[in-house]
Amino acid sequence: MSVLDPRRRRRTTLILLLLTSITLLSLDYQGFRPLNQVQSAARSIVDPLTNSSDSITSPITNAWRSFTEFEDLEDENARLREELAELQGNAIQASAAEDSLRALLEEIDIDYIGGADTVVGQVIDRPGNFESYTIEIDRGRDDGVLRGMPAVTSAGLVGRVTEVQDSFSQVRLLHQPEFPLGIRVVGTGEVALARGQGIGQDLVVKEGIIEETVIKVGDQVVTSGIEGSSYPPDLVVGVISAVEFDSRLLEQEISVRPIADLQDLRFVTIILWTVDGESAP
Amino acid sequence: MRSAWSLRVVVIALLVLIFHLDVSPDLRIAGVAAELPLGLVIAAGLAGGVERGAYFGFLFGFAVDLFFFTPIGLRALIFGVLGWAAGHLFMDRIEESPVVAALAIGAGTAIGMTAFAGIGITLGETAFLESPITRIVLVASLINAVLSVAMMWIAHWMWAVDPLGQKRFVT
Numbered sequence: 001m002s003v004l005d006p007r008r009r010r011r012t013t014l015i016l017l018l019l020t021s022i023t024l025l026s027l028d029y030q031g032f033r034p035l036n037q038v039q040s041a042a043r044s045i046v047d048p049l050t051n052s053s054d055s056i057t058s059p060i061t062n063a064w065r066s067f068t069e070f071e072d073l074e075d076e077n078a079r080l081r082e083e084l085a086e087l088q089g090n091a092i093q094a095s096a097a098e099d100s101l102r103a104l105l106e107e108i109d110i111d112y113i114g115g116a117d118t119v120v121g122q123v124i125d126r127p128g129n130f131e132s133y134t135i136e137i138d139r140g141r142d143d144g145v146l147r148g149m150p151a152v153t154s155a156g157l158v159g160r161v162t163e164v165q166d167s168f169s170q171v172r173l174l175h176q177p178e179f180p181l182g183i184r185v186v187g188t189g190e191v192a193l194a195r196g197q198g199i200g201q202d203l204v205v206k207e208g209i210i211e212e213t214v215i216k217v218g219d220q221v222v223t224s225g226i227e228g229s230s231y232p233p234d235l236v237v238g239v240i241s242a243v244e245f246d247s248r249l250l251e252q253e254i255s256v257r258p259i260a261d262l263q264d265l266r267f268v269t270i271i272l273w274t275v276d277g278e279s280a281p
Numbered sequence: 282m283r284s285a286w287s288l289r290v291v292v293i294a295l296l297v298l299i300f301h302l303d304v305s306p307d308l309r310i311a312g313v314a315a316e317l318p319l320g321l322v323i324a325a326g327l328a329g330g331v332e333r334g335a336y337f338g339f340l341f342g343f344a345v346d347l348f349f350f351t352p353i354g355l356r357a358l359i360f361g362v363l364g365w366a367a368g369h370l371f372m373d374r375i376e377e378s379p380v381v382a383a384l385a386i387g388a389g390t391a392i393g394m395t396a397f398a399g400i401g402i403t404l405g406e407t408a409f410l411e412s413p414i415t416r417i418v419l420v421a422s423l424i425n426a427v428l429s430v431a432m433m434w435i436a437h438w439m440w441a442v443d444p445l446g447q448k449r450f451v452t
Contacts, residue, residue, distance in 0.1 A: 061308060129412070129421060
């Protein structure tokens with residue numbers, strides 16, 4: 001029996017670790033299913049423990065937050081009161097507008113998504129310090145969520161489900177650079193492809209809007225819903241925040257500010273709709 | 282008994298994991314949450330040596346990876362290498378001094394987080410580029426350095442050894 005000398009053994013340990021880690025990374029990139037199953041199993045064990053520990057830890061965390069974020073919370077409270085009042089008014093208008101929209105869409109033979117089944121998911125606050133273009137929610141395959149389904153808030157579209165496990169999913173947000181989104185400018189019927197530009201940045205449409213099209217700052221933007229689009233039609237996206245003319249391409253470049261606050265999401269609604277018509281089990 | 286030793290490691294890892302997932306997000310300092318798992322891995326290497334540090338780092342990193350949508354294996358890689366590196370400091374008995382241990386844990390945290398951001402960006406986590414990386418690394422390192430005394434105590438209890446590698450408890 002040969003016994004490695006300590007120095008050689010330490011080196012072997014490091015090489016073994018590096019190789020195993022690289023193997024794990026490449027398996028993960030290839031979507032190796034057993035790894036996802038391990039992930040689901042681990043969460044099903046630990047998540048109940050974290051939930052039950054809330055009752056012990058919440059007094060501590062609440063005290064800390066009230067100490068460190070008191071002024072922010074007061075401002076947020078005031079802002080939320082204002083928003084609530086505004087939303088109550090909008091809800092009445094929206095109800096009437098929805099009826100008109102449904103009738104109009106039926107006339108031009110576009111599926112109306114307003115009545116689609118939905119599931120509300122709570123955003124899981126993971127302690128990551130680095131920014132992310134994705135959020136995680138506590139709804140998954142077991143709740144009927146499938147890859148590709150749109151995620152919205154009451155304000156509008158926020159993104160699309162990109163990963164689904166049994167009890168949780170990942171939603172990729174609109175502001176991710178190069179996130180493609182088919183849009184339509186309300187009132188013009190102009191359809192184009194918008195792309196994300198990063199956290200806190202507006203979406204940008206660089207091509208497809210010809211010079212003659214009249215687009216103004218403040219115009220509303222919804223999903224195009226054209227054939228093959230990853231989204232159902234007429235989900236609210238945002239408003240036009242800037243219009244510039246590209247003299248080289250003879251086209252207009254427009255910026256779209258998403259209405260939904262993508263940086264402070266607590267709950268999102270998943271519309272149980274997929275592009276190929278696959279529905280939840 | 283090996284089982285008692287293993288049980289301690291599992292219990293500590295589980296408690297730190299739960300704390301990290303459930304409490305850390307709400308206890309931010311200057312917007313930065315503590316990176317306790319990273320600190321514990323370095324402390325485990327300092328208190329337990331090269332192989333224990335490396336294997337504990339790898340397995341604990343893998344366990345933490347399972348709770349995030351960042352690439353699985355990223356933390357396993359970084360934690361494993363840091364545990365391995367910290368184990369070499371154990372051989373120099375560096376952890377016998379609380380101040381030096383604090384410096385080692387703080388510096389190790391900075392190296393680990395910089396590596397995490399760097400490798401993550403290379404692997405396609407481009408959102409990391411929009412983070413205030415310098416601030417995050419500095420604050421997280423400082424937090425871990427301040428908590429180093431507790432982390433070293435936990436690591437010693439976990440391995441049940443004294444700094445020179447002698448068994449402290451009958452196991």
